[in-house]
Amino acid sequence: xxxxxxxxxxDLVPDHAGGYRPLPGGSPANTAxxxxxxxxxxxxxxxxxxxxxxxLLRAHxxxxxxxxxxxxxxxxxxxxxxxxxxxxxxxxxxxxxxxxADGGWQVADLPTVLxxxxxxxxxxxxxxxxxxxxxxxxxxxxxxxxxRVVTFDPNIRPSLVNDDNAVRxxxxxxxxxxxxxxVSADDLRWIAPDRPFADVVAEWHEMGPTLVVVTRxxxxxxxxxxAGRIDLPAVPVDLADTVGAGDAFMAGLLAALDRKDLxxxxxxxxxxxxxxxxxxxxxxxxxxxxxxxxxxxPPWFDxxxxxxxxxxIF
Numbered sequence: 001x002x003x004x005x006x007x008x009x010x011d012l013v014p015d016h017a018g019g020y021r022p023l024p025g026g027s028p029a030n031t032a033x034x035x036x037x038x039x040x041x042x043x044x045x046x047x048x049x050x051x052x053x054x055x056l057l058r059a060h061x062x063x064x065x066x067x068x069x070x071x072x073x074x075x076x077x078x079x080x081x082x083x084x085x086x087x088x089x090x091x092x093x094x095x096x097x098x099x100x101a102d103g104g105w106q107v108a109d110l111p112t113v114l115x116x117x118x119x120x121x122x123x124x125x126x127x128x129x130x131x132x133x134x135x136x137x138x139x140x141x142x143x144x145x146x147x148r149v150v151t152f153d154p155n156i157r158p159s160l161v162n163d164d165n166a167v168r169x170x171x172x173x174x175x176x177x178x179x180x181x182x183v184s185a186d187d188l189r190w191i192a193p194d195r196p197f198a199d200v201v202a203e204w205h206e207m208g209p210t211l212v213v214v215t216r217x218x219x220x221x222x223x224x225x226x227a228g229r230i231d232l233p234a235v236p237v238d239l240a241d242t243v244g245a246g247d248a249f250m251a252g253l254l255a256a257l258d259r260k261d262l263x264x265x266x267x268x269x270x271x272x273x274x275x276x277x278x279x280x281x282x283x284x285x286x287x288x289x290x291x292x293x294x295x296x297x298p299p300w301f302d303x304x305x306x307x308x309x310x311x312x313i314f
Contacts, residue, residue: 005046005137012082029057034247034248034255038300119258121150154171180210184246210226223280226271232280
């Protein structure tokens with residue numbers, strides 16, 4: 001099982017009539033949904049409201065095979081993100097958190113114990129930048145990283161960052177507790193402006209992560225792991241938008257590692273170049289399919305089978 005921690009919210013996405021339609025979102029929730037749809041047991045550790053939009057989120061998660069046993073019920077309203085999509089399909093977000101479900105995190109909300117066999121994935125959009133959620137998730141990581149493999153997606157949202165130095169310092173602490181990190185090129189431009197990404201990746205390895213994957217949009221994907229560096233070109237798609245693409249890639253990466261019984265510290269440390277290449281290609285296909293439809297709508301396992309037009313990896 002993979003336990004995914006972080007925010008769950010509703011995206012208000014532009015429609016063709018000039019208004020907005022509510023779609024389930026939040027990077028960690030999207031990743032959990034992607035995992036569930038790919039057949040990987042997943043559970044979400046998040047705060048969900050008891051309002052109408054919270055019911056929309058619950059239904060979406062449950063129908064995507066996500067275990068809600070670690071969800072904290074909140075009497076505050078559902079967190080919102082207003083999405084703006086440009087002509088190239090890239091998404092920008094305005095968040096409404098204060099007084100909402102994700103704004104109420106406390107250390108007391110954390111589960112007392114997690115299953116011994118479970119991996120832990122944390123998404124950083126809110127968890128890195130928004131207090132008191134940041135303090136709660138730092139407590140979780142400090143407690144759990146000695147006991148299980150930890151994966152991390154910083155997923156920086158600059159609009160949420162009030163103190164750049166504090167968030168960068170927290171990021172460094174969290175990198176020291178992570179085994180696998182997926183980061184976007186946009187994240188790296190904020191985290192380490194004007195530095196070559198390969199230098200940053202090498203520095204991160206010294207801090208802790210065994211595997212670092214950099215998603216680079218149209219430039220493809222770069223990975224640095226035990227067997228060295230790998231670069232794969234982007235998968236061409238008929239683009240609808242990029243909403244949830246990074247989360248879908250993360251889900252594909254974790255699902256492929258789990259399916260190969262490599263989502264352990266020993267497994268990640270033993271990754272060969274052919275294995276990692278295959279895993280990255282699978283994650284790219286998951287993300288590419290997500291980009292062909294509006295909103296964060298990751299594919300189901302059957303959509304990646306050999307009966308579909310593109311060759312399947314598994």
